[in-house]
Amino acid sequence: MNVLIPIAEIGNYIVFSILIGHVALQFVPETNKPKIIISRNILLLSTLGIFVFTLGPVAQTISYFSDSVGLTLAIFSVLTDFQVGQAWIFIGFMSVFLWMTILLNGSKYLQALWLLIMVLGVGYSSHVASLSFLVGLFAHSAHFLMVTIWTGILIHVAWFSNDQQKWHKFLRWFTPFAIVCIIIILISGVTLMIYVVEPQDYVRSWVLPYGQMLLLKHISIIPVLVFAFINGVLSKKAATLPSFNPRPWIKAESLIILIVFYFTSVLGMLSPPHEVEFTVRSEGASKWVELVLGKDILTTFNIGLTANFLSILLLLISLIFLSLIVSSFKKVKPIVAVFLGCSFIFTMYFGLMLSMKI
Structure with a gap:
């Protein structure tokens, strides 16, 4: 369990980054970004990965209580009474909607909506949200969103593109965008740390x-x-x-x-x-x-x-x-x-x- 949880957390960041980067780049005109070639299967597997990898903190919590109250009661209690379990169920439903939207080539606005709701679900399940709900919800959600959107765009440009012709036009908007992301990441990160x-x-x-x-x-x-x-x-x-x-x-x-x-x-x-x-x-x-x-x-x-x-x-x-x-x-x-x-x-x-x- 001690090995699997970090792997699940890393996987969660990666699949969220791939999906959020994919959706974000859909809002950028073709003339201002390199040509991105990514298989729909990767996007669908990433959506499935969200459902699987967000189970990590839930499994950790269940494992913590299972010895004292039993596995069945621990599962039921964590999924119904704990924010981390409720968030996993909620994110699971949203990932199904996102999976169907990607499969059917649905609207980029709808894809963005499902992802934004899931990011709020991640913020809801955070430790700081259990201490101060509104601060934890919005600070962690903003932190997670900025990290994944910045990383996601980098992943797509680095690993799913071979076009170098539009690099200058890409940097013209991405550099100030990345600076804004970094500023929000630092402010939200310090806010979260103060509560811990x-x-x-x-x-x-x-x-x-x-x-x-x-x-x-x-x-x-x-x-x-x-x-x-x-x-x-x-x-x-x-x-x-x-x-x-x-x-x-x-x-x-x-x-x-x-x-x-x-x-x-x-x-x-x-x-x-x-x-x-x-x-x-x-x-x-x-x-x-x-x-x-x-x-x-x-x-x-x-x-x-x-x-x-x-x-x-x-x-x-x-x-x-x-x-x-x-x-x-x-x-x-x-x-x-x-x-x-x-x-x-x-x-x-x-x-x-x-x-x-x-």
Whole structure:
């Protein structure tokens, strides 16, 4: 179960991105986008995938309660009393309507409506919505929608297109659109985080598994933004060169986004530490963090950040990796830039961890 749930969460992001990107691009004139060739079977399978992959959090909740109340009662209770179960049933019905609409070549407006309703269903099932309904519903829905529409368009342009002629016209509208998406993602993400981890407890939460995944997610977003800069700004300048093919660099960006999806999926499996100090005292700190720091962590009151030689060195190396991603544009294969992005995540993570003062 611990392995299947993250896979289901990643799959959920991917299939939603494929479908939302497909619908969004239908509203863009043919002259302003590359020619997209995607099989209807992929769209239908993605719709089916929504029904299957959104079952992951439901299965996790059922598994949690099945030992105490029995499997049958756990299934019934989760599907009828829990927001995550109600949302899955609702999304399941909407996915059937979307499947039929795609099969019959229905209106793009109708496809957009079903997807928007399903996104609201995802927001309804979120953890923050159980704490503050309206804030959680709209903040999580906006966050999820912006992530999937941005990623979805990138997936279609990178993996389902071989047309390079309209790249400049595509970037003319997509670059400002992506900037708006990023701004909304950051604002909604901070809003959601405040309900889970208080800002003053952010560094202290790193001693817990949830805080670890949150830190890794935030670090992994940085190379995504660097790749977005490359594909949105530098590629625009290189688009005039006949030999330049932007698709491999967009594929590289989508791979880095997949890493963010992984950390997000693992994050969804962990219990949010609303009270970091209480969680550490009752459940204990992460064994991994204690191993890295070489200390037993019994309290978080004295935890902070302090500079030392090794942490500064690692942070400087991480910045070098980040600058190499930009300087390697058009000079090396994009897969090398992906490796540099992963190296940045690795060194930045350990640089911050080793700067923790217990």
